[in-house]
Amino acid sequence: MNALSRWVKSRKATASALVIAVIAGVPLTVAALHPGFPVSAVDLTSRDVWVTNGQQLLGGRLNRQIDELNGSVVAGSADFTVLQDGDTLFMYDPDAGRVESVSPATTKVTSAIDVPKGSEVSYGGTTIAIVSPKGDLWTISSVGDLQFNYVSTPPTLKLGAGAHAVVTKDGVVLAVSPEKKKLYTSASLADVPSATDFPGVGTFQLSAVGDHAVVLDQSTNELVTDNGAKHKLKEKGLRLQQVGAESPFAVVATGDSLLKVDLSSGSEQTVAADIPAPATSAK
Secondary structure, three states, rough: HOOOOOOOHHHHHHHHHHHHHHHHHHHHHHHHHHOOOOOOOOOOOEEEEEEEEOOEEEEEEEEEOOOOOEEEEEEEOOOOOOEEEOOOEEEEEEOOEEEEEEEEOOOOOOEEEEOOOOOOEEEEOOEEEEEEEOEEEEEEOOOOOOOOEEEOOOOOOEEOOOOOOEEEEOOOEEEEEEEEEEEEEEOOOOOOOOOEEOOOOOEEEEEEEEEEEEEEEEEOOEEEEOOOOOEOOOOOOOOOOOOOOOOEEEEOOOOEEEEEEOOOOOOEEEEEEEOOOOOOOOO
């Protein structure tokens, strides 16, 4: 009788285990056989833009999707600027002569270098260009921690007084020396800059459309292209566009409008009027 009782209990335990196994296996089988549900494609690309507030010595991260500031970093002086390309960010204080690399995730400074005070600093791709007030040009890598010593590092070029340099979106360095009447182009940090003749210019602004240099000669109110062609502007040009993508046009801001200038023909088209003052700043 005891043996029979033990056999019955053993069979019940085995049956219970089989039932549990079957129940547990059903969802797994359904999950394996079910084709699934369609999901929306999620765009994880950052759309953050950094803005400045000189009065409060703050650089702020503006989320353009919700138009709200969601981070900030403290600057050393009111006369600072931000250099941004995608998620990479640098802050430059010309008064202190200091360039800082900022982590967009933590808004903390991760590395910094000193440059001659009052230098012009430009950034694009993986390259930073530095032009001292004397016209000395250095080009350094923007990848990883910043490393540079202008006292012990010979300049890449000696451009002379009044020179300017910019870096395109692809990291091409373009520099104009009015003293030498040359346009210098360097495709990468490993390349030796090439020089081409460039017309004499007075006080000027330098930018790039794609990998092509564009100059606004403020002394003559002319737009000068990298092939030396000059286009007289009908209205007084106040500000040349920032470095931009490849285009047949360059944009110049006047007192109350934006002019789109054809780089081949020099023809102009007004694309905006009554430009409002920027309303967004870091708080």
